[in-house]
Amino acid sequence: MRAIKGQRISTEPIHDLRFVRNVIYFDGPLLSEYTDKIGQHIFYRWCDCDETANRWMIYHITGRGHSLIKDDDQYMWTFHREEIIGGTVYIADFTSNEPPQEMLEVKIEDLPASYIPDEVDR
Numbered sequence: 001m002r003a004i005k006g007q008r009i010s011t012e013p014i015h016d017l018r019f020v021r022n023v024i025y026f027d028g029p030l031l032s033e034y035t036d037k038i039g040q041h042i043f044y045r046w047c048d049c050d051e052t053a054n055r056w057m058i059y060h061i062t063g064r065g066h067s068l069i070k071d072d073d074q075y076m077w078t079f080h081r082e083e084i085i086g087g088t089v090y091i092a093d094f095t096s097n098e099p100p101q102e103m104l105e106v107k108i109e110d111l112p113a114s115y116i117p118d119e120v121d122r
Helices: 063-071
Strands: 007-010 018-025 029-035 041-049 054-061 088-094 102-107
Antiparallel strands (some): 018 029, 041 054
């Protein structure tokens, strides 16, 4: 998997999430929606893997961004920086045996280009 520059943090921000739906599914979920205990929309987007883990980009999205995803099939394939709350995402590596014990908090501009979907991903 790609090396990522970010700050290591606990997985506390992604505890106690409620699964809402798989937005994009192809041989497994690629983009899934969750909500936290205060109702914020959190998305998990699959972005990488190796022989031991699947890497997910996790981010909070604005209410406007959530409305666009619900109302526009084209929008769900894109990555709109202005809809990501705080300008940062979490990167977490999940194995089939256990959830991650820590994750990275990463500024959007520090993400590898291959992690940001664009028209090519359709």
